Amino acid sequence: MSLVQVAIALALMAAFGSLTELIIRNRLEPAQLARDRAFIGFVERFEDDASQIAGENAANPNFTASSLAGTYALAPESDATVTVEFEGCTDSRSLLQANVLSESDANALEQESTVQTPAEAVAVNQGQVGGILLNEVYAQRLGNEPTLFTYRLSGTRSTRSHISYIIGEQTQCR
Amino acid sequence: MPLIVAILVLVGSFGLLLNNSLSHATRSVETQSPEKHYVERHVLREALQAAVVNTAIEGGARHVQMDFPEYGLRVHVLSRPENMTVQPYTLVRLWATARPLSAVEYGFATNNNLSATAQYDVITRLMSTVRFIEKQRS
Numbered sequence: 419m420s421l422v423q424v425a426i427a428l429a430l431m432a433a434f435g436s437l438t439e440l441i442i443r444n445r446l447e448p449a450q451l452a453r454d455r456a457f458i459g460f461v462e463r464f465e466d467d468a469s470q471i472a473g474e475n476a477a478n479p480n481f482t483a484s485s486l487a488g489t490y491a492l493a494p495e496s497d498a499t500v501t502v503e504f505e506g507c508t509d510s511r512s513l514l515q516a517n518v519l520s521e522s523d524a525n526a527l528e529q530e531s532t533v534q535t536p537a538e539a540v541a542v543n544q545g546q547v548g549g550i551l552l553n554e555v556y557a558q559r560l561g562n563e564p565t566l567f568t569y570r571l572s573g574t575r576s577t578r579s580h581i582s583y584i585i586g587e588q589t590q591c592r
Numbered sequence: 593m594p595l596i597v598a599i600l601v602l603v604g605s606f607g608l609l610l611n612n613s614l615s616h617a618t619r620s621v622e623t624q625s626p627e628k629h630y631v632e633r634h635v636l637r638e639a640l641q642a643a644v645v646n647t648a649i650e651g652g653a654r655h656v657q658m659d660f661p662e663y664g665l666r667v668h669v670l671s672r673p674e675n676m677t678v679q680p681y682t683l684v685r686l687w688a689t690a691r692p693l694s695a696v697e698y699g700f701a702t703n704n705n706l707s708a709t710a711q712y713d714v715i716t717r718l719m720s721t722v723r724f725i726e727k728q729r730s
Contacts, residue, residue: 422594429601436605458630465637510645517655517668524655530707531670531687556713557721564645583638585645585719 456493460500461571461580464490472567472586473558482592483507483567486584492573500573507565507591508583563588629706635660636688636708637722639667643686644712644719647671659693666693674711684712 468486475481484504492498517524567586572579639658646656658667667690674685689707705727711720 422598425598426594426601429598429605433601433605454627458627461634462630465634510642510649513642513658514639514646514653514656514669515658516653517657519655519657519668527655527668527670527689530689531672555721556716556718558719560644560648560717560719564648566642566645580634583641585641 453492453498456496456498457500457573457580460490460492460573461582464500464502464569464571465582465584468567468569468582468584469558472584472590475590476559476561476587479589481590483586483590484592486567487569498573500571503570503572505568505570505581507586507588508568510566513566513583558585560585561587565591567591631663632665632690632706633708633724635663635665635667635690636706636724639669639688640686640708640710640722643669643671643688644710647684647686647712647714648717661693664693665690667691681715684714686710686712 471486472481472483487502487504489499489501492500519527564585565588566583569582569584570579571582635658638660642658643656646653654671656669656671658669659665660667667688669686669688671684671686673682675682687707687709706724707727708722708724710722712718
């Protein structure tokens, strides 16, 4: 085989190879994107629903945290599923640490939080700089021994699993 | 003649290869930014929930932080009493915002314009929904 033939073969393979990859990526990427978005939406829906259910059942001794675990549809009318596993309860004290900010940074954050006091802004019509303005509603009543139910949400290929913390009661931690 | 054809085809394939990696690079950036935005919302919400539970158990602290190494974010949670004109006692106002865990390491870059607030009523033990505030930049 001459050098010219080898060069032609190489060039053709490179052209076909890159073209094929481009076509495959163009076809697959929107589907993958849609799945990622659906997973993000699922996490949000699950957290909303689980918070509501846990809040409603704060005084119910028969309610267990593991009853929220299971397999859910990724989205309504979707074949893909998300597995929700209950991983016990997490002490909030193990999650939070003392701030390590410098004093000027801490003051800057304090300043930023001061101008964003929406409830007060609604009541007295001042103190709001930027952002949105809404009346705040109460959503969840905490029980006597609040803790954080820990769930691992895993499902669609290529999206990492997500850990959700839901406020619940220590006695329902089973 | 065959040599010219070979060179032409090779040059053409370079264009395809280049186009391939370029399109991949722009797509990666485009697809990551909305995901990062939602991740930031989740971590703010989770830090606020942890802070509310902590407040309910032991009164909480004024400044706390919570790290999310898997997302490369650190959330600062500030709490302080808030007067409500409609109530005779103060509420606990919690406010959280995220910052990159490490400025050096490439990872999660926040826009630093998203914060979240929630309030906790110590007497009735009611927590409000977490609300997100996007700062408008002009």
